[in-house]
Amino acid sequence: MNKAFVKESDGDDGDEELAPALRLPPGSKNYMTRRGYDALRVELDLLVRVERPRLVETVAWAAGNGDRSENGDYIYGKKRLREIDRRIRFLIKRIESAEVVDPERQQGLEQVFFGATVTFSDLDTAEEQTLQIVGVDEADASQGRISWISPLARAVLKARVGDVVRFHSPAGVREIEIGAVEYR
Numbered sequence: 001m002n003k004a005f006v007k008e009s010d011g012d013d014g015d016e017e018l019a020p021a022l023r024l025p026p027g028s029k030n031y032m033t034r035r036g037y038d039a040l041r042v043e044l045d046l047l048v049r050v051e052r053p054r055l056v057e058t059v060a061w062a063a064g065n066g067d068r069s070e071n072g073d074y075i076y077g078k079k080r081l082r083e084i085d086r087r088i089r090f091l092i093k094r095i096e097s098a099e100v101v102d103p104e105r106q107q108g109l110e111q112v113f114f115g116a117t118v119t120f121s122d123l124d125t126a127e128e129q130t131l132q133i134v135g136v137d138e139a140d141a142s143q144g145r146i147s148w149i150s151p152l153a154r155a156v157l158k159a160r161v162g163d164v165v166r167f168h169s170p171a172g173v174r175e176i177e178i179g180a181v182e183y184r
Contacts, residue, residue, distance in 0.1 A: 022136050024149070030097040031114050031148060032135030037100045040137060044091040052084050094137055103183040112156045112181050114148050119180040120156070123164065128179065133157075 024030055032040075055077055062073035103115025112118055117132045131152070132145045139147035146153050155167030156178065163178045 024136060028149075029099045030094060030135065030137075031101050032098050032138055033115055034100055034102060036135050036138030037095070037098055040091055040095055040098070044088065044095065047084055047088050047091070052081070052088070055081055055084065098135075106183050109183055110160050110181065112159045112178070115183060117182045117184060118156055118178060119182075120165075120176040120178050123175040123177060130180075 059074060059077035059081060062068075062071050062077055065071055065074070068074045101114050103117075106113050106115060112133070114133055117130060119128065119130045121128045130144060133148050133153045133156075134145045136147045136149060139145050139150070148154075148157075151167050151169065155165050156176075159165050159178050159181075161178050161181055164175055165178065166173060166175050168174075
């Protein structure tokens with residue numbers, strides 16, 4: 001059936017389907033570390049070479065079993081195949097638009113830039129925390145990696161050791177003091 005007569009999206013709508021944390025600011029580059037870029041390549045390779053062919057085989061087997069309207073393997077398989085194809089298109093776009101930044105090759109190592117690992121203290125609670133500023137696709141707060149577009153990362157960009165930085169968090173305005181800046 002022609003796509004013109006089907007309401008289903010082909011998944012090429014771009015960033016509007018993404019969670020806000022994964023959307024890149026308009027006109028910005030898709031910065032990421034080598035580790036993040038390699039992780040996307042590995043995921044794409046796994047989907048294209050392993051998962052998708054295995055699923056196509058299952059769907060073909062299920063289609064040969066007769067009535068497709070009540071065939072759970074076929075229905076689920078086709079749905080999962082669409083999800084995999086959508087993810088493959090997303091990964092290809094992200095990889096093509098990626099600008100890999102090697103944190104170890106940064107200039108001005110005394111300032112906070114993309115890829116920096118920053119240790120800071122909250123001036124209200126004296127709690128110390130260490131975070132690395134990474135790309136949107138590799139951010140994972142539980143691992144201490146925050147996206148370069150997050151409010152905290154934007155606030156500390158270009159700061160130096162000893163600087164006090166104010167930023168708006170969900171809990172209100174916070175002040176932090178930069179304790180260390182490393183590139184590893």
